Each structure stands twice: as C-alpha cells, then as structure tokens.
Amino acid sequence: MKYFLAKTEPGAYSIQDLQRDGHTSWTGVRNAQALQAIRAMSPGDRVFIYHSTGESSVVGVAKVLTKPQDDPQDPKSAYVDVEFVSLIDPPVTLKEIKTSGEFDDWALVRQSRLSTMSVPEKFVKWIQGKYPKLKL
Numbered sequence: 001m002k003y004f005l006a007k008t009e010p011g012a013y014s015i016q017d018l019q020r021d022g023h024t025s026w027t028g029v030r031n032a033q034a035l036q037a038i039r040a041m042s043p044g045d046r047v048f049i050y051h052s053t054g055e056s057s058v059v060g061v062a063k064v065l066t067k068p069q070d071d072p073q074d075p076k077s078a079y080v081d082v083e084f085v086s087l088i089d090p091p092v093t094l095k096e097i098k099t100s101g102e103f104d105d106w107a108l109v110r111q112s113r114l115s116t117m118s119v120p121e122k123f124v125k126w127i128q129g130k131y132p133k134l135k136l
Contacts, residue, residue, distance in 0.1 A: 002045045003119035004037055005108060006062075006082075007052040015049045015060035018084045026116075027071055027079040034116040038078050039068045046136050047082055048119060048127075050108075057091035058127070060084070061136055086135040092127060102126060 006026060008014065018024055026047075029038050041047075045064040051057055062082040071077040094108070103109050107117040128134060 002040070002042065003048065003121075003124050004041060004045060004064075005048045005050050005058070005117050005119050007050045007115045009053045010051045011053065014051065015084075015087060018049065018060070018062060018082070019087065021084075023065060023081060023083040025079050025081050027073075027077065029079070029116050030074070030077050031115060033111075034114055035078055037116040037118055038080060040118065041068055041080050043067065046085070048088075051091070052115075055091075056094040058088055058097075059091045060087045061134070088127075088131065088134065092130070097123075100126070 013024070026038070029035055041064045043064055043066060047062045047064060048058050049060040049062055051059050063085050065081040065083050068078045068080050071079050097103055098109055103120065103123060106120055106123065107114050111117075124136070128136070
C-alpha cells in the first residue's frame, strides 16, 4: 500500500463533505508533478486529506477505490475515486509538521503549492505514533 496527500480548500470540498458523501471523484488536478502522483495511485492506497486554507492541516484519510482514469472534461488531467476512511482529530497542522524537523525533504514542506504528492513512509509512522487508534 502506498500513501499520498491531496490538498483541498474546505470551502470547495472538505473532509466533512467526503465523510457525508462517503466517496467522490478526486478531480481538478492539472499540475504535471501532481498528476504523476494521481497516476501512481492504485486501489487500496491511502490518501491523507489536507485542508489548504485556514490553519493548513492534515484532517483525514481516504482510500483509493479506482485506478487513475483520464478526465473526460479535461484531457490533460486524470482522477481517481476515493472513499472516506477517518477523520484526524485534532488535525495535524503544517506548522507542527515543519517544526518536527523530520520532513524537510518532503514536497509538502518544500513545495507548498503542489496539490497532490506521495507521502514518505516516515510520516505514516510518525502520524501512527501520534494517533495509535487512527484508522488507515
């Protein structure tokens, strides 16, 4: 299983929206580097959902349901369907991630505008240590 992070603005589509809906198509990714992450996803992989406005934070977890597909609305884009897994409460803030000093080489810290990215295994272990009961 691989892990990814996908950013969203909570006013556009929040973790609470995903929780209510149960599943959604994760569309709208157009950056070439972010699309590489989408195209690397497989059913069963996990996606940390990140709210990019307000206090930027990792707020929940989703599961990839489908293989990446070309977006019929935008031939330069691709998407996957994801399903809600769990909330992260309290959320893990970007400030907390940065001040840990453990993730300076992660795209989340280095390239803050990148919307979708892979997640280093050490982050998964770090967050499991913080939240031992977190459902991944």
